[in-house]
Amino acid sequence: MTWLVTGAAGFIGSHAAHVLLDRGETVVGLDNLNDYYDVRLKEARLERLASRDGFTFHKASLEDKPALTKIFEQHNIKKIIHLAAQAGVRYSIENPDAYIQANIIGFQHMIDLAKEAKVEHFVYASSSSVYGSNEKMPFATADSVDHPVSLYAATKKANELVAHTYSHLYGLPTTGLRFFTVYGPWGRPDMSLFLFTxxxxxxxPIDVFNHGKHRRDFTYIDDIVDGVIRVADNTPTPNPDYDPLSGDPAASHAPYRVYNIGNNKPVELMTFIETIEKHLGLEAKKNFLPLQPGDVPATYADIEPLRRDTGFEPRTSIDEGIGNFIDWYRTFYN
Known part of the structure; x- marks a missing residue:
């Protein structure tokens, strides 16, 4: 089977592509290699993939529909894991247009081509940021997500709405994945673990926002990718028993699902920093700051629906995961 993985030079996308190749799938990778963060890291991820049988790469932007169309014409794509997007909560305040172009227009291009190609399953990245100013913990997919606090979150919520429309109108099976603070080897340099290290x-000195009282559901990359692949293998079907009066926005009569993927064990930021210090054998100089615009004080994933439907279970502790990252970082950066 041929899979299209968008964002293949990215953190989650490159790991997902390796897992698919490990089990003998054919993988078409797509990425525009933008300079939101160090392109050399993206190229290093791609270099590892390029050496593997069954992998083909195309450099293209989501906004360029003719280029995307050619990729679909060249390959008999059966399943899509759509991870390419403009990432970052704070950057969405500085450069909102980048999010509209990639996350709204680009998403529509990709899902429209998936519909035309009659792919078996369109899996896409949403985000825990859609929960916005929700205060009920843990965050559940049955909760309302109508109060985003960043444009990035608003674009991810919009993706879920567009996906439902395509599932309803065209019978395209879609599944959205709300990722919770992914970390680990080959991670993104703009994320806290990379920055702090x-x-x-x-x-x-490191900037410690919200005076270190942030709580995040840090989720190790191997656990995230295990969840992504389990979901991709579990194609949603129409649910004739769905009760519209239930008010559950994560389910539908259509072949549409939304899941949280998180560790289900939130960790306070200061504990996270102390674990980094332990593995480095160094103490951080800390610059304590207030909560930043667009940030939320805590995230905590209810993953029971994902457990129920796919058997997903996160297995990597913060101590093990940070240790693995530090080992990789020291090797990669000599």
Whole structure:
């Protein structure tokens, strides 16, 4: 079977592509290699994939529908894991247009081509940020997500709505995945673990927002990818028993689902930092700051529906996951 993985040079996408190749699938990778963060890291991820049988790469942007159309014409794509997007909560305040182009227009291009190609399953990245100002914990997919606090979150909520429309109108099976703070080897340099590690080693102070009282459902990359593949293998079907009066926005009469993928064990930011210090053998210089615009004080995933439907179970502790990242970081950056 041929799979299209968008964002194949990205953190989650590159890991997902390796897992699919490990089990003998054919993988078509798509990425535009933008400079939102260090392109050399993206190229290094791609270099590892390029050496593997069964992998083909196309450089293209989601906004370029003719280029995307050619990719679909060249390959008999059966399933899509759509992870390419403009990432980052704070950057969405500085550059909103990038999010409209990639996350709204680009998403519509991709799902429209999936519909035309009659793919078996369109799996796409949503985000825990859609929960916005919700205060009920843990966050559940049955909760309302109508109060985003960043444009990034608003675009991800819009993706879920567009996906439902395509599932309803065209019978396209779609599943949205709300990721909760992914970390691990080959991670993104704009994320806290990468930033903290680099600055602590350099002896520079780290910015500790919300005075270290943030709580995040940090989820290790291997657990995330296990969940992604389990979901991709579990194609949703129409649910004639769905009760519209239930008010559950994560289910439908249509072949449509939305799941949380998280560790289900939130960790306070100061504990996270202390674990990094332990594995580095260094103490961080800390610059305590208030909560930033667009940020939320806590995330906590209710993953029971994902457990029920796919058998997903996160297995990696924060201590093990951070240790693995530090080992990779020291090797990669010599």
């Amino acid at each position: 680099r600055k602590i080693i350099a002896g520079e």
